[in-house]
Amino acid sequence: MTVTGTQQSEITRDESSLRRFLHGLPGVDQVGAQDRAAALATRSIKTTAKAWAIDAAISMVDLTTLEGSDTHGKVRSLAAKARRPDPSDLSTPTVAAVCVYPDLVATAVEALRGSKVGVASVATAFPSGRASLATKLHDVREAVAAGATEIDMVIDRGAFLSGRYGQVFDEIVATKAACGTAHLKVILETGELVTLDNARRASWLALLAGGDFIKTSTGKVTPAATPPVALVMLQAVRDFAADHGAVRGVKLAGGIRSTKDAVRYLVMVNEVAGEQWLTPDLFRFGASTLLNDLLQQRHKLATGAYDGPDYVSMD
């Protein structure tokens, strides 16, 4: 059922119509969603399929450092890794982007100049989002001005949980406007929303408000990305594309450390959203340690032997 522009503006006209729409979405049966996610995880991805999946996963990584201890040096070394993940094998794809705090965007932009690697910045008082809208928007504008091509915002989970959907919606719309041409990823922090029904409603809210990507987590809250949450978010972008004709992306962040997990998520993308989503334009992993495991598994496939963590760079 395709929704026209008028119908979409009807949905988002005011707080109560937005609420009616979000609460009218089909429920998610948690047991069923867990079963489906677990069943997809039993797919056996071997040989040529595994080689494809590893390269695809590398190209979808947002190589991330979001620590209080981050420095310009740390960001420069991360950028070098992003440009050339494996200096011993130049056929290795580059990652999609590096992801840093706003004050380090300029350093990342400088270090990545001339490459195709994007610069993503968390903004809007990441990770809590507990600041005034003016402060959050200022945060975004600074990051964009410094050259960020992608902005990872956080929603106001407090507003969402107390049912002030209109406020969350308006903040996303305002952030999108502040992004200019930069892509907007909307972090739902599903670990704080807790239920899968909430994950579905927050996904639709972010998509209706114009988010280019919906993203699971900040990585600062446990649980972060889980298979059932990923399932529900992939269903949301799939159904949003069918209803509204606009194809939006999903980013999973937090806790994805192994190649096995990454491949399982690619299977989920393939079978739940569809193969159209198997591109860095529409699917990302926000991760720091995942990349090295992918590189080690890539070596293993190429040479038949594991060569250990000392054969990949630590950044």
Add this chain to the structure above:
Amino acid sequence: MAIFDYAPAPESRDLARLKPHYGIFIDGAFRDGTGEAIKTINPATEEPLAEVAEAGVSDVDDAVRAARRAYDNVWGSMPGRERAKYLYRIARAIQERGRELAVLESLDNGKPIKESRDTDIPLAAAHFFYYAGWADKLGYAGFGPNPQPLGVAGQVIPWNFPLLMAAWKIAPALAAGNTVVLKPAETTPLTALVLAEIIAECDLPPGVVNILAGGPEVGQALTEHPGIDKVAFTGSTEVGKAIQRALAGTGRRLSLELGGKAANIIFEDAPIDQAVEGIVNGIFFNQGHVCCAGSRLLVQESIADEVLPALQRRLGTLRMGDPLDKNTDIGAINSAVQLARIRELADSGDDEGASRWTAPCDIPDRGFWFPPTIFTGVSQANRIAREEIFGPVLSVLTFRTPSEAVEKANNTPYGLSAGIWSEKGSRILWTAQRLRAGVVWANTFNRFDPASPFGGYKESGFGREGGRHGLEAYLAY
């Protein structure tokens, strides 16, 4: 070609440890039967797998005599806590040989390895574990303070879950102190015969379990044998009726688990994505060779236009092919005979005016295959809405109100199972109270557990298997 093309991931066929020849198991030993040996084939390739000895009528006599001796001399009087040890041992041995049994089951039956590996074999072991726990607690099962075993049980099982059905039959019978003679289906005898090996290795006293491969004549000789005290049959309603007629007036106990034509009811307030999974699991699990399959989809008219495209999209992701490939979702139809029956009934759907939709699947050149199929525009009067197809064919009907859903769901000679999908608890309870079906699943389908009783209403049979209730069929009180 697909962007993400899953490479073949076959489980090794050698794990099955196939032998060229399998005997019949009587009184603790394997031997050749007096019937003519048959070749059992791999339904996915039509290649012969092994030669299997078939029992003759005299073998049935021997087996029943051996079972009687074992009952009188050892098993019937053995304390429950001692019987339990044997059952626990069998359960563990099934787990230890789980991979072997899973591969063998998929080779002989055609079902995908992910189902034999994740469902059939673990559940078979779970049934032995569960009933082992009851063996020394029968006085607390609700059948009086001192319930007694019946004696010798004759058990005949179908080809759709060969090892699992053997476990469903044998475990409660032994726990209650009975001895058994079991006949597996003619097309799928191998895992039951490996179970016989396991039973021998577990040092079960000779004659407590006897397993005879054979066709319908052997089944008839067993179920009508005057030396048995109890018949348990799982299979078609037609054969079940014949058994009941033959046993009338003999005083022998009988439990029947027969066909089904289950309604899977999707209300407009259902969790749609999970309901779609439930529909798929309901009718395409095990190629639809499931007596409790959700073969009639009853979907509320207000959401039919949403559910059907979602279902078709989902069916487009099902992978049909080599049952041993770990990524296969839909395996082979078990036999040429069954394939012909499915085709005949599906053709009747076309003739009676329903619209057929077939999932896009590449069909292998050899073997017996039928792609997932949906019929829409089906009326209650059509054969595909009334007769059990026992294949991957779903008939879609719609309803407008909850009462209409219940009426349509109950409007069948069968009553084995039903499914209800709704996020509203009160609607689930209201509906479940009115459905005449032995098992009613809410927001799930085809979920089995040894602790849960299973069995039918009306022409789906009587008696329960599984749970505390499953003991009753094997106890006098």
